[in-house]
Amino acid sequence: MAATRRWWSKRRGSISRIDPIRSAAPSWRDGLRRLDQFWAYVRIGALNAAFGYGVYALLLFVGINLFAAQIIAHGLGMTFNYFMFRRHVFRDSRAAVIPYIAAYAVNYALSLATLAGLNRVLESDYLAGFLSIVFVAVVNFVVLKFLVFLPRSTGR
Secondary structure, three states: OOHHOEEEEEOOOOEEEOOOOOOOOHHHHHHHHHHHHHHHHHHHHHHHHHHHHHHHHHHHHOOHHHHHHHHHHHHHHHHHHHHHHHHHHHEEEEOOOOHHHHHHHHHHHOOOOOHHHHHHHOOOOOHHHHHHHHHHHHHHHHHHHHHHOOEEOOOO
16 A cells, blocks of 8 residues: 555645556556456455355255255345445445345346256255356346446436
8 A cells, every 4th residue: 555655646636657557548447447346346255155155055954945045045145245245346336226136136046047957967955056156146246237336427
C-alpha cells in the first residue's frame, strides 16, 4: 500500500507519470480490475463453498437425502453470499435483491441438474456434490457480474 501512495501526488486524484498500471491502456486496467474482482469472488466463494459443502457432507453423514442436503446447504450459502459479495466483490455496484434471488433460483436449478447428472456417472455422492459446486460457481460469477450487481451508473 505504501508503494501505491507514492504514485499519487499531493493533489487528490492526480497521478504521477511513474504509475505503470494507471498509465497503461484502459483495456489493461480494466482487465486487471476484472481479474482482481474475480479473485475476490473466488476467495469469498471458496469460503462459502467450504461452508456449504461442510453442511452438505454433514447432512449426508447423518442420513439425509443428497438432494435435500443440497437445498439446505444452498439456501444457507445464498444468504451468506449476498452480503459477502455485496461488501467484498461487487463494492461499486448497486445491490439488486430481486434479481439476486432470481439468479440463485436459476443457479439452484442448474446445480440440481448438474448434481443429478454427475450422480448418474460417479459412484461418490461427495465427489458429485463437489464437482457440481465448482461448475456452478463459474457460471454464477458471470450471472452476478453481468445481470445482478450492475455498475451504479447503469439505470434499471
